[in-house]
Amino acid sequence: MNEERDSQLSAMFDGELPGGECELLARRLTRDEALRAQWSRYSMIGAALRAERGVALHDRVAWRVQSLVAQEATYGDGTMDSANATRTSSIVPASELRKASTARWMRIVRPVAFTSIAASVAALSIFWLRTQDDTHTLLALSPPAETIVLEPDTSAMVANNPAPAAEARVSSGEPDRYTTPAPNSTPGIVPSARLANYVVAHSEYSGPLSRRMALLGLVASDPSEVPATLDEETTQSAIRATARPDDEGAADAP
Amino acid sequence: MTVEESDLVLVKRVQRGDKSAFDLLVRKYQHKVVKLVLRYVRNPAEAEDIAQEAFIKAYRALPQFRGDSAFYTWMYRIAINTAKNSLASRDRSPIAYDLDLTDPEESHSVQTKLQDPDTPEGMALTEEIRLIVNSAIEALPEELKTAIVLRELDGLSYEEIAAAMECPVGTVRSRIFRAREAIDKRLREVFEGGLGRTEEMV
Numbered sequence: 001m002n003e004e005r006d007s008q009l010s011a012m013f014d015g016e017l018p019g020g021e022c023e024l025l026a027r028r029l030t031r032d033e034a035l036r037a038q039w040s041r042y043s044m045i046g047a048a049l050r051a052e053r054g055v056a057l058h059d060r061v062a063w064r065v066q067s068l069v070a071q072e073a074t075y076g077d078g079t080m081d082s083a084n085a086t087r088t089s090s091i092v093p094a095s096e097l098r099k100a101s102t103a104r105w106m107r108i109v110r111p112v113a114f115t116s117i118a119a120s121v122a123a124l125s126i127f128w129l130r131t132q133d134d135t136h137t138l139l140a141l142s143p144p145a146e147t148i149v150l151e152p153d154t155s156a157m158v159a160n161n162p163a164p165a166a167e168a169r170v171s172s173g174e175p176d177r178y179t180t181p182a183p184n185s186t187p188g189i190v191p192s193a194r195l196a197n198y199v200v201a202h203s204e205y206s207g208p209l210s211r212r213m214a215l216l217g218l219v220a221s222d223p224s225e226v227p228a229t230l231d232e233e234t235t236q237s238a239i240r241a242t243a244r245p246d247d248e249g250a251a252d253a254p
Numbered sequence: 255m256t257v258e259e260s261d262l263v264l265v266k267r268v269q270r271g272d273k274s275a276f277d278l279l280v281r282k283y284q285h286k287v288v289k290l291v292l293r294y295v296r297n298p299a300e301a302e303d304i305a306q307e308a309f310i311k312a313y314r315a316l317p318q319f320r321g322d323s324a325f326y327t328w329m330y331r332i333a334i335n336t337a338k339n340s341l342a343s344r345d346r347s348p349i350a351y352d353l354d355l356t357d358p359e360e361s362h363s364v365q366t367k368l369q370d371p372d373t374p375e376g377m378a379l380t381e382e383i384r385l386i387v388n389s390a391i392e393a394l395p396e397e398l399k400t401a402i403v404l405r406e407l408d409g410l411s412y413e414e415i416a417a418a419m420e421c422p423v424g425t426v427r428s429r430i431f432r433a434r435e436a437i438d439k440r441l442r443e444v445f446e447g448g449l450g451r452t453e454e455m456v
Contacts, residue, residue, distance in 0.1 A: 001321050005381040010427070010431040011412075012260055013282065015255060015257025015258065015259065015261070016423075021434075022255060026275060029278055030275060036277070038438065044387075047289075049402070049406045050289075052285060055292070056380045057285070057383040057384065058379060058380065060302060060376075061287075062284050065284075072310075073389050074271050075270065076270035076272075138430075163397070199334055203337060
């Protein structure tokens with residue numbers, strides 16, 4: 001039985017086995033490793049007889065190719081592939097193989113892309129939160145504005161009647177208390193102060209409307225910044241500059 | 255059935271999803287392909303790499319193979335193109351080098367190129383297989399020796415051998431098989447379990 005099978009194998013190796021037998025033996029070869037090893041040895045015997053110089057008589061090339069082919073696509077419906085579980089639908093042309101390769105890449109790239117986007121959003125959120133936190137911290141660290149109450153001189157009160165002095169101050173329009181701005185060195189606020197100074201310095205060369213709009217824009221942009229940074233003199237100058245009598249008509253214009 | 259038709263049976267099995275059928279084709283033609291590539295490159299290890307690449311290219315192109323030519327003709331064409339491309343990409347000529355052995359640097363480079371990178375074990379195994387096969391052939395009866403030599407060395411078909419030996423084709427088939435069996439038995443005796451896919455040689 002084995003001799004008949006081995007005889008068939010020898011004939012198939014030489015291409016001398018009838019078609020039907022060849023099909024049956026080919027099917028058997030895919031399952032029988034001993035028979036495949038014998039097939040290999042027949043190939044080696046031929047190579048040794050031909051004394052092929054430089055050709056190593058082993059299966060290294062076949063072994064490597066088999067390992068690589070195992071990672072390749074399986075053609076047909078794959079039902080004939082006893083060694084691999086890879087399945088494809090039908091005979092696969094090269095274009096389909098390229099598509100399959102692209103799909104494989106997409107399966108790898110897509111999660112990476114989503115992860116990158118998620119990481120970017122997370123990084124931006126962290127950056128934004130840190131910026132907010134820094135601003136709040138800086139504001140919290142800034143010393144509070146100081147209110148100075150103008151007290152009448154007690155010595156003077158003893159000597160004189162204090163009521164007239166206070167009355168005189170009220171009548172002259174002078175406030176009985178004022179607030180000094182808190183010292184602040186927040187770097188992000190500096191440009192607003194500089195912009196205000198700039199507006200004041202150039203007020204006489206610019207148009208009244210643009211001057212007022214610039215100042216209003218400055219004040220409206222961040223109300224928390226202005227009191228803390230603009231020195232009083234600058235602010236007053238700016239207000240005076242925008243409220244000059246000759247501008248009033250223009251300032252009220254729609 | 256011819257060799258072409260026999261190979262086509264295996265090719266069709268590959269096209270229907272049987273990867274192991276391609277392995278049979280590789281096992282059958284690997285030595286011939288390496289020998290062919292050795293006409294273009296001198297280094298046996300490089301020839302094996304190119305042969306391997308050629309087989310992978312062949313596998314990828316197999317869905318387009320319709321059997322208009324024999325598989326081995328098609329395979330050899332792929333191997334030759336792969337070898338030529340390999341040479342072109344390395345900008346090297348298949349013609350002999352212009353050696354300047356007085357230049358120590360170039361001399362060292364040439365020695366490296368000429369060195370057989372196969373492992374000593376692999377080289378010893380190859381040499382031993384050759385010796386066993388040759389001695390087994392010498393020990394064969396004359397009719398078996400003639401039949402296997404006409405087949406393997408001269409590449410004659412069974413019918414041509416039958417005509418040359420004045421015997422039926424069935425007898426030729428039997429003689430060739432018995433010759434192979436005798437040689438294979440000697441190989442199996444010497445390399446019990448050690449012949450074939452020895453990973454340690456890689």
